Amino acid sequence: MISSVRFPILIVLSVMLLACSYEQQYIRHDQIQARARYVAVLPMVNLSSYPHAGRIVGDILTTELYAQSGFHLMEQSLVISRLRQNALEIDDALDKTEVLDAARELGVDTVIYGSVSEYRYKRGLNEDPVVGVNLRMIDAKSKKVLWAGSKSKTGGCFWFCEDSLNRLAQEVCNDLVAEMVAQ
Template identity: 45%
Template sequence: MLPLVNLTAHPQAGRAVGDILTTELYATGKFTILERTAIIERILDDETDLDFVMTSAVARRIGKDLGAGLVIFGSVSEYRYMRGIDQNPAAGMNLRMLDVDTGEILWAASSSRSSGWYRISLNQICQEACRDMVADLVATRVP
């Protein structure tokens, strides 16, 4: 899984959601996941700006360089507490699975969650969204 592009004002949203997503993918037992450090080192060695990992061409090139057959990449589009009396958490993410050999997108999903219940954390909203997206991926995975 490639680092998620952070499209939010929160400086660590991409990393936070990426870590949750990686954990959910690993928990299925159906994916081999490369260590995040190795992936980032490879990206930075190439001087590729992480904001461009969102394109399938860059994701494909990085996947080939890493020797991966499939890569998951995407972005975090919302990660915040909405202003108001209750400060409700809200999160949004967009993911794609790419076949590195063919360049074909095998799976794509978007999720946006918020809660009107102030006792639910932003992390919990992200966990629920990631868990649902991974369940969909496992249910529809082609290879």
């Protein structure tokens, strides 16, 4: 009797966990060739109401790229200083022309840019973290988008545990980078 009750409960819990995430991607794996790319990660545009969410997620994304990809990454502080030095306002860069201008100024052949659409705690019984990230990888020479991905995820735990925005952002960035560099 107890096992017949557990099975429906496990199915309901599984469906609830799977319903807390959404992901969409566009990939040109044959053109990415990780080891040959010199990549700049531009500052992420913060579309959320959380202060500095773009900077937080951008730093996490860069760490995940170092850990998982074979890309030769331009150091983030160098990216920011060169953009400021050349008077490029790239803080809100979602326009392809601005991104290509930044790539030319930085001397890289690939740029990763995007936005943070959600970075907050969702109100309810528990305050579960919610993170949404949108990324694009563009080749500066061909001006083609090589990869694009979006992922939105709700964290949360049952009963005696806590979940944080930072941990969830790490998970979202980890998943996006894993898909970006998968062969």
